[in-house]
Amino acid sequence: MFKKYIAQTILILFISGGLFSQQTYQGLIIDESSGEPLIGVSVMLKTTDSGTITDLDGSFSILASPGGVLQISYVGYQTLDFVLTDQKSINIKMLIQQNILDEIVVVGYGTTKKSDLTGSVSSIKSEDITKVPGTNAIQSLQGKVAGLQILSTSGDPGADPIVRLRGITTLNNNNPIAVIDGVITDISAVALLNSNDIASVEVLKDASATAIYGSRGAAGVVIISTRRGTSGENRINFSVQQGVESVANRVGVMNGREFGTYINAIYPGTYNNLDALPNVDWQSEIFQENTPITSANFSVSGGSDKNNFYFGLGYFGQEGILPKSGLDRLTAKLNSAYILSEFLDIGLDMSILLSDKENAPGVINTALWAWPINEPFLADGESYAEVNGGNPLAGIAYTNSRSNLMRGLGNLYANIHFLKDFTFRTSLQFDVSEGKSRSFIPKYFVGPLQQNEINDLSYGTSNNTNLIFENTLSYAHLFGKHNVNAVGGYTMQDLQNEYLQGSTEGLIREDPLFWYLNAGQNDFEKVSNNLNRQTLLSYLGRVQYSYDSRYLLTVSARRDGSSNFGPNNKYGNFYSFATGWNISNEDFFPKDIMINNLKLRLSYGAIGNEKIPGTAQYALIVGGIDGVFGENEDLGAGATFSGGGNPDLKWESTTQFNAGLNIGLWDDKLIGELDYYRKNTSDILVPLEPIGYTGVGAYQSIFFNAADIRNSGFEWNISYRDKAGPISYQFGLLGTTISNEVTDIGQGFGADSLLIGGDLGNGQQVSRTAVGYPVGFFYGYDVIGVFQNAEELAENASLFGQKPGDLRFRDVNGDGVINSNDRTIIGSSIPDLIYGFNLELGYGSWKLSADFQGQMGNEIYNGKQAIRFTTLNYESKFNEHWTGEGSTNEHPKPSEGGINFLPSSYFVEDGSFFRLRTLTLNYQLGNELSKKIGINNVNFYLKATNLFTATSYSGYSPEIGAGSAIDGVIDRGVYPITRMITIGMNLDF
């Protein structure tokens, strides 16, 4: 598809290759006040990313051409841009930095100085990213970025965390996109980066920052830049980390005696001798303690004035707290850049991931539900015994499921610099992955409800390719006090995803050597295969203007075309306008007050979302809808409609208003960033069940542009740093408030005005989405007590068949009877406040740091308590059951199911929590000492993760993700999060 265009690009490169010679500039960099030469200053040619550092004499040399801009940066000094002229010998003076506003921040398709930024962008540096041991660097952003909610919802090795920026924007896919080394991809791709290889992460939050990503920007953008080499001596880094983990907390369930007592209360006399009942703690049976987590990383970087490279190799291994859930992961990183001439430089950034994961056996709920009075093994001590509710140990033993993934992401680019101020950048980007999964279940018999009569094998492969061809033209010029920066271009993207899935039964042997489809019986062989393809074509542009670093203006726009939409609505247009005012740069701003920096930002724009299946526009007709005919009952092939489609689908759009304030006090000892945002998402692409008589069928949804949601809130990020004698300290406080409301659903679309979600799988649906409420609120009966006696039951409204000891529900509509019309909102899983708190104390070579995080005002539906397919073990709260008049007005009488398990507020729990995410003690070996043994820097650290959590929630963890926004947060049973203790060492050569 791109071939023709790539050929033309190659032609351009051919023309430019080596056409002109380059010139060498010699320079010297000194401190302005002292005149001392500065060693190790970074000198980068701005348009090429190529650069060098100053040597021991403060001097450097670099290949460049007149008009080129050198960016000079050095820790503790103000970064400055130097425009080259014909003068080959240059002297540059650097000013000591008064504030941190001249940090360089990566934005979409370029970089900018923090002081010139008009958008809401949070920037996180590498040292914060390696703090939390884990496979996914995204986890380290938790509690670092105001407005960003990261839920580590599972302790399963390698599980992707759930990422939400500024609330729930849409009803379908709320994941922000990730841009890794310039490649637009999905947030899950972050897993292929080793935290150690990341140089910085930028989170783009408001329209001003994200509009350049147009249709992909509505839920936010996470830009990740990896490390690059600089010229000079090679730098080698080696780090190792070894930790152990255990389940952070257990769920309270009944022990054998309590269970027997409870059952006796339902069926008197069932267990005559409670003391003789066995007592099996199934959670102890399945969870492993102190399982290892190991990581080792090696990197080397370096370069000359004509090229630079960064090479990283990492290993990560985690056994997991559940048997057969381990992960092994290998990552490789290679970034290299070559300066071929002053006009042309090329490079390749590549990341590669190899992972091998055992898919955890699904026994977490089984361990909560299995009867504590059933022994795990038969008398022989090794055969699994039948356990009511299921034998979790057998579940582990008979699960053999494994996934392998190979994923590579890269950006192959060339920059052509011409006419002094222009750069043409062309790049071919790819994100390709090849996954395979294999699962084998042997033939076994534990009990009639837990058996497999014939062994099964399934095997599947999936192949994803995401190719992007991107061309941009950028321009930068300083006209006196007017600074203009512009970029424009277009991108083409082709996403393909193909799978092949096969299964069979009755393998001739059960040995792993036979876990291949060929070993199965032909009768049982099944195979399926299909491909999804999506193409995108986009035009983008942005102009940044600043006057005298006082008045800032940014305008950006993007036009996206997508194959996901029909001919009438192929293209969507997105834009933003933003202004900034550096008040503290004004002449009238007093210089001698405590406020040293003050900046106002305002932005408004429209961004979009197109994350829907490519075939949503079509009413598909598929095969495999067969009849059965004849004396032999053979399948008679059939084909007909499969669901429905909507040819009029169009882009979802989010308009976002953002007002922000940056403030610095006492020479930036205290820095604050405050933002107010309001996001209105309209034409939300919602899968809705259309009116029934159109015949799409049960559970079949069609995508409509059919709902509007408003999110608004305040964000703050305040930090203070100072020294008191030998002690340095720093603390930070950040948070977001979220107000989420559905402003419109479905009306006029022939579709439902009420979205029903939260299916527990037992016929109960506990969530609703409706106008005027937050997305996915919980819906059921509101419990106001327990019927204490027959009089109370007779005098008050009740459900048919209720008896004393049953939950008393509120008569919401006051009509004197309780029926389904009395169901009401009983909770919302959207927090009112998400916050983080961190502090750091330094004394000499020692440093102690702590990160706290929390959220408030959200509820969780404890679905695992409400799902009663049969008689299962109960959680501890059921021990406090009603035993007669006056015993409790909170918990109902014992029962196996029925009325007291209907969706009600009895199962809604407060999901607020406050957690000490990490506590780290760091010791840096003195420089003098380490240099004697040839090492520049040595660090030792001891780190504890998830050390304590304050919450009233009774499950494993209050951090639970929602499968779909309209489900709300339901605890159907999660892989528990873990507490980790880690020691590590970091060596720089």
Next chain:
Amino acid sequence: MMKIREKMQKLYSFLILILFISISACSGDFLEQAPRGALTVGSFPNTADDALLATNAVYNSLRDWQINCGGFPLLDMMADDALKGSNPGDGTAISVYDKFEHTATEGSVERWYKTLYQSVKRANLVVNEVPNIEMEAGLRDRYIGEARFLRAYYYSILLRAFGDVPKVTEINPPLDLGRSPVHEILTEIVYADLEYAMNILPAKSDYEPSELGRATKHAAAALLARLKLFYGDFAAVETLTKDIINSNQYDLEQDYGMVFPSVSEHGIESVFEVSATAEYFEDGGNQYANTQGVRGTPNRGWGFCRPSYTDLIKEMEDANDPRVDPTVIFLNETIDGIEIKGESASLDTIFENGKIIEIECYNQKVWYPGTDAKSSQGYNRRLIRFSDVLLMHSEALNENGKSDQALIYLNQVRERARGNNATVLPDITTTDKVALRDLIIQERKYEFALEGLRFWDLVRTNKAEEILGPLGYIKGKNELFPIPQSEVDISQGRISQNPGY
């Protein structure tokens, strides 16, 4: 030298700009991606092969789990012959039907309604598109006849369950439809479809053995008779059923116990049944029997639709009706050499005030050979049996003033039920029209227990209030199911709710 350099640079820059612009003028077809592995409307059905594919897909709906009242045999649970079953905590969302407490927001009603209309849509695809295909006319008309039979079957459920409903005959109906009167849909669609099918379709014996399970002439006549009976046109019932009886295509199995076993599939008594294989749905299975299958040991299913101890088992036992054994699986019974132990975690007998009100037992009619849950999906649900044709004929004769003749067909059914035990179920002799009417309905209760007919029989004979009232039935409301609340909401009230909901 400098000048050449500058000129070159300008030329070169110009070239880059030209190329940049030319590349960005990208062709539009890059953004056209047709779906893979699937067709869209307009390109199907176009050939004779397509016509068969589209027709077979209409049969597929018969096996769809949701077509059975949204998954569970609600009609039996609502009638007096069955209870919800399984254990108290299982399927709590459907326990409301047992007590007539269901509201308009129950999921099963919505799934049932939507699946019926999905099935109608599949039939409409054939009825509307297949006539345009150039192919052999006889076969083409047969396909259309099959689709029209099935469309009538699906509408027959919609009309009896929901009353007035939207009248849909197009593939993409307008979005502003309201409810059409029952009689209008009956006349314009259901009766017309069935009369067409009676004329066009082959008899059962005219089909190749490999085509068993397809709609037949007499299946269409029997379905038409069932509806005429429901809506009180006894003259039509008498004629229709007489023609079926005289066709010599059908007879009763000799032994009532042989009506349902798998060896009798498509047997002499079966007028129309749903073929299925002992596989999962996508491979030909039907979850209908699995839903009602034995829980525990052997693990054949979920155990819903438990035969009522007080209103079915005890009545039949007291009447010495031998049909109770082939109808009910009792614990510790042995079937096909397999001992039925049932579920260990729940109670085997439930008492209230010292009397048995419920025992753990299962519907034996849906038993299918095998020991696991999957194999129970091979059960062929019998939708119309010849004994129903006989009893419909008997009822019509009685209503048409021919009570003496009616006795012949009623007693034919009782005689077979009696089996080898001549001492039980004596012949009925009364020719009192009212008394005989009650006896026929009573006979139908035991003959068709747990077959989904009882509820409609009670409604059409105005006996529902008397018999089901103690269970919670409310006259003027529970004759019909509620229209799914979502349908009322989406249509903004154009589709109105049924009385009482």
